[in-house]
Amino acid sequence: MSLRAVLVGAGAMGAQWLDAVAASPDVELAAVVDLDGAAAARAARDRVPWATTLSAVADGADFVIDATVPAAHFDITACALRLGLPVLGEKPLTSNLPQALSLAALSELTGTLFAVSQSRRFELGLAAFKKQIVALGTVGSLTTEFYRGPRFGGFRETMEHPLLLDMAIHAFDTARFLLDDEPVRVYCDAYNPPWSWYAGDASANAVFRFASGARYSYTASWCSTGYDTSWNGNWHAHTAAGTASWDGDLAGPASSLQETISASLAAFVAALRSGQRPPTRVHRNVLSLAMVLCAVESASTGQPVLVDDALAAAHAAAVAAAPPDVAAVLRGWPSVRAGLLETG
Ligand SMILES: NC(=O)c1ccc[n+]([C@@H]2O[C@H](COP(=O)([O-])OP(=O)(O)OC[C@H]3O[C@@H](n4cnc5c(N)ncnc54)[C@H](O)[C@@H]3O)[C@@H](O)[C@H]2O)c1
Structure with missing residues (x-):
């Protein structure tokens, strides 16, 4: 039987998710929600109910797809989880680490x-x-080179750290996946080349140390001219037995956004049906968000940042801000890292 999904957020990504739901043999659309009622109504197209709040259309739904703006992810997800509805959310998990930890606990x-x-x-x-890397053995050093020069217009051209906050999460999450390991420290230098058409820093060099001792280097710019890597970036993994490389499918066949979100939807449905915990569940994904936010902190202070220090500060802030039932779960974690990696 199909699972009934409520789509929250009827913007650009919402349209992509509607297509993914329409193409899925496992999912049917139950309702559409957007703060902007006209956008919700347009997306619902008389096929399904629409509303401006999730609770108005939650009855009978099996899960929520959250394609709202990052600032809304916390409230939408908290509302859904309290209603007992699983959530497949767009990146980034939340805008900050205390909110991310609270949602893991919830x-x-x-x-x-x-x-x-x-x-x-x-x-x-x-x-x-990844298969090549696993065959070669222990990785000493993993690198991503990402250079593109997109002219987005809109919010990305005015935000403080467009590259780190809006794009780098993809590469950082991929690094965790490729290394099967978690980050412990980062130093990041972010800057804006003189010719940049962004107000904030459009370029960055970040070096992460992972728990195994492997280093991950990210060298990237969103205002590059004359040399484009693929949107996935250009990757190398150096091991004792040789080097594995991936150009991120520069010459194709790169997967389309529709293909990748359809695969993501299928994996989520499989996890719901099997009860198995997927690799991008909230507890683990906190570490991808932490890579981004620790890199931003390092770029702002000029100092290296220990991920556990950032997690400890976020944990204290989350305990102070969360309702008593969520705070009790957070307090029960033996350490933040253990809470994320062992409990969740
Ligand atoms: N995976 C990817 O490759 C990828 C690509 C682009 C965007 N994204 C992510 O998708 C998300 C949405 O991006 P977008 O480009 O579609 O943005 P958008 O601005 O086009 O759409 C967001 C929609 O959310 C609605 N919204 C905002 N707050 C809401 C709330 N509290 N309740 C209900 N609706 C609310 C807005 O009215 C808007 O219609 C972002 O988190 C973004 O980072 C992911």
Whole structure:
């Protein structure tokens, strides 16, 4: 039987998710929600009910797809989890780490799955690259080179860290996937070349140390002219037995956004049906968000940042801000890292 999904957020990504739901043999659309009622009504197209709040159309739904703006992810997800509805959310998990930790605890408290759709994990070429890496053995150093010069207009051209906040999450999450390991420290230098058409820093060099001792280097710019890597970036993994490389499918066949989010939807449905915990569940995905936010902190202070320090500060802030039932779950974690990696 199909699972009934409520789509929250009827913007650009919402349209992509509607197509993915329409193409899925496992999912049917139950309703559309958007703060902007006219946008919700347009997306619902008289096929399904629409509303401006999730609770108005939650009855009879099986899960929620959250394609709202990042600032709304926390409230939408918290509302859904309290209603007992699993959530497949767009990246980034939330805008900050305390909110991310609270949602991990709420997912645990309600026994309700929350996973982030890291769609680039479903690139076909990535699976082949990971196979090469696993065959070679222990990685000493992993690198991504990402250079593009898109002219988006809109919010990306005015935000403080467009590259790190809006794009780097994809590469950072991919690095965790490729290394099967978690980050412990980052130093990041972010800057804006003189010719940049962005107000904030459009370029960055970040070096992460992972728990195994492997280093991950990210060298990237969103205002590059005359040399474009693929949207996935150009990757190398250096091992004792040789080097594995992936150009991110520069010459194709790169997976389309529709293909990757459809695969992400299928993986989420499979997890709901099997009860197995997917790799991008909230607890694990906190570490991808932490890579981004720790890189931003390092770029702002000029100092290296220990991920555990950022997690400890976020944990204290989350405990202080959360309702008593969520705060009790957070307090029960033996350490933040253990709460994320062992409990969740
Ligand atoms: N995976 C990818 O490759 C990818 C690509 C682009 C965007 N995204 C992510 O998708 C999300 C949406 O991006 P977009 O480009 O579609 O934005 P958008 O601005 O086009 O659409 C967002 C929609 O959310 C609605 N909204 C905002 N707050 C809401 C609330 N509280 N309740 C209900 N609706 C609300 C807005 O009215 C708008 O219609 C973002 O988190 C973005 O980072 C992911």
